[in-house]
């Protein structure tokens with residue numbers, strides 16, 4: 550009986566270390582984890598990723614660990630399957646597909662510049678305190694239409710997400726139910742978060758523009774609770790993920806003056822005479838900012854683990870898996886393993902990301918639907934910050950690991966900046 554739970558305490562104590570050590574010491578492609586009464590395996594062989602992620606829904610699907618989240622974030626694209634999932638995914642995809650995401654470039658650049666002005670006044674800032682609101686503003690503009698939300702609405706949404714997210718993370722591997730008073734406290738917190746969210750969403754829906762994502766979801770017939778659950782997911786999936794990676798990206802640019810200078814040069818090459826990024830060039834001629842984004846995603850994959858459940862008995866990695874078996878895929882462990890990357894803990898810009906072991910956005914029919922938008926945001930943040938600022942100090946060095954919650958939450962990463970000479974001349978002239 551106790552053996553079933555024997556890994557639970559190590560997992561809870563140091564989740565990232567737990568996954569890393571099991572991955573690196575694996576003797577078999579699938580490693581059994583004792584995290585509860587049902588069988589759970591960590592996938593320790595990148596060759597198994599594709600068969601798992603591309604299996605039919607009838608064989609391998611999201612499953613138990615993710616379905617538990619329905620109690621917290623309801624039914625939405627992440628927690629449902631089948632036709633309903635495909636329809637919602639298609640509606641979101643319409644607004645996020647590669648070519649379409651590029652159309653947001655001018656808006657995202659303009660919005661990032663507002664934060665750059667603030668950072669240039671503050672001179673010293675916590676990276677995540679800047680990148681999280683940038684990511685939130687970007688996703689809200691896509692969902693509701695540009696400028697629909699006021700800054701008070703955005704602050705309220707941030708507060709609502711914070712109220713919900715730690716409980717989301719806790720829910721998944723909780724084998725034993727909470728004490729009744731803790732369950733009640735969590736329920737109240739969740740209700741408060743959802744109420745704030747509901748209020749903002751209802752208000753924004755009334756003002757949203759015809760071409761916004763919320764309208765596409767309403768066209769699918771989503772209303773009330775169902776609409777709120779989908780929006781809550783998109784905000785959670787699209788904001789902390791990108792915001793966290795972006796904070797690390799700025800941290801590493803801040804540590805390397807030569808990299809910052811090279812990015813500033815890349816920005817010059819892809820901008821027009823007015824200094825505006827030419828969207829098409831961002832895709833094709835901005836390889837350094839793309840690499841920097843990929844390297845930040847390799848070292849700090851915000852979705853640090855994903856899970857699936859076997860629905861029909863199958864053979865995988867020389868193991869017979871019965872139905873009900875959970876499979877955990879851990880980009881954090883895989884993308885930091887010396888089996889796949891040289892000096893894996895070092896931030897470098899000479900790596901290739903065409904690799905089975907690089908899966909920050911997942912793979913197959915459930916891969917991240919916001920990947921195009923996220924990459925765009927990361928690239929623009931890298932280019933705009935590097936072309937505006939010299940980073941005069943960065944702390945702490947080295948940085949502690951992020952906190953594993955629903956996504957990886959970065960520690961305080963303090964950056965001191967000064968405007969590059971040509972930028973301060975422009976600002977003075979203005």
Ligand code: HEM
Nearest residue numbers: 626627786787790791852855909910911915917918919923
């Ligand atoms: C750096 C940023 C991001 C990372 C690392 C990331 C990562 C991921 C991963 C790994 C998955 C797949 C989960 C699985 O297979 O179980 C996923 C799914 C998803 N992501 Fe992202 N994501 C990011 C940004 C975004 C953005 C900006 C959006 C905005 C729309 C978004 C929306 C979603 C949605 C709706 C799903 C569920 C897709 C489905 O099940 O069909 N993500 N994300």
